[in-house]
Amino acid sequence: MAYIELKEVSKAFAGKSVVKDVSLEIERSTVTGIMGRSGSGKTTLLRMLSGLETPDYGEITIDGVKVFSSKEKINVAPEKRNVGMVFQEYALWPHMNAGQHIAFVLEAKKIPSKKRPALIKKYLALIRMEGRETSYPGQLSGGEKQRLALARALAQEPRILLLDEPFSSLDKELKEGFREEIKRVRETLETTILYVTHNSEDLEGLADNMARIEKGKIIMQGRL
Ligand SMILES: Nc1ncnc2c1ncn2[C@@H]1O[C@H](COP(=O)(O)OP(=O)(O)O)[C@@H](O)[C@H]1O
Ligand SMILES: [Mg+2]
Numbered sequence: 001m002a003y004i005e006l007k008e009v010s011k012a013f014a015g016k017s018v019v020k021d022v023s024l025e026i027e028r029s030t031v032t033g034i035m036g037r038s039g040s041g042k043t044t045l046l047r048m049l050s051g052l053e054t055p056d057y058g059e060i061t062i063d064g065v066k067v068f069s070s071k072e073k074i075n076v077a078p079e080k081r082n083v084g085m086v087f088q089e090y091a092l093w094p095h096m097n098a099g100q101h102i103a104f105v106l107e108a109k110k111i112p113s114k115k116r117p118a119l120i121k122k123y124l125a126l127i128r129m130e131g132r133e134t135s136y137p138g139q140l141s142g143g144e145k146q147r148l149a150l151a152r153a154l155a156q157e158p159r160i161l162l163l164d165e166p167f168s169s170l171d172k173e174l175k176e177g178f179r180e181e182i183k184r185v186r187e188t189l190e191t192t193i194l195y196v197t198h199n200s201e202d203l204e205g206l207a208d209n210m211a212r213i214e215k216g217k218i219i220m221q222g223r224l
């Protein structure tokens with residue numbers, strides 16, 4: 001059995017079908033890129049995996065445990081799925097500095113406050129932002145904001161990391177940097193990574209596996 005399995009997952013909004021019978025199998029510690037145009041259902045698919053959106057039909061299994069099943073009426077809450085997500089617009093908190101972003105996650109995980117500063121250091125170092133604890137989102141560049149969003153997701157120690165269009169608002173140089181960041185995360189933490197993009201170039205040299213989504217349907221999938 002694959003590490004992540006989606007079976008015939010479907011979702012409609014106000015009667016309009018946006019994800020249709022999506023079945024996918026993803027192996028542990030791999031990087032999968034899903035490519036599709038704007039409006040093809042990519043974000044909805046990621047949100048259903050993380051538990052932020054409830055499918056209408058289908059089944060989602062992570063590491064042998066069903067987290068969603070329409071038939072069996074199973075729907076595991078997002079905080080119990082241990083899936084980290086980096087949103088397309090980063091969703092940082094303007095009134096919190098970099099250290100506080102990570103501390104917030106550590107607190108939610110009930111990590112004792114004594115242990116938090118060292119962990120904050122560790123995650124900031126992982127994204128090459130050592131010593132930036134007291135910087136606020138408004139003081140960070142676009143690339144730094146995205147890396148902070150990544151560090152916040154990693155501080156959860158997620159078993160799966162979802163990235164929504166991680167390259168769409170980065171220029172060529174930053175894009176290259178963030179690719180290296182993702183590769184490093186994969187190598188050091190062995191996280192299973194799934195990202196979506198509208199640009200086929202974003203799959204090359206990063207994803208082990210790819211899928212193509214069109215109007216909510218997976219029309220192609222394979223190894224790269
Ligand atoms: N909460 C929602 N309510 C109504 N329609 C939605 C909602 N979320 C997404 N949609 C619609 O579903 C379709 C797919 O959206 P989305 O998953 O965001 O696609 P993508 O990320 O590929 O651009 C779009 O037509 C979008 O307008
Ligand atoms: Mg989207």
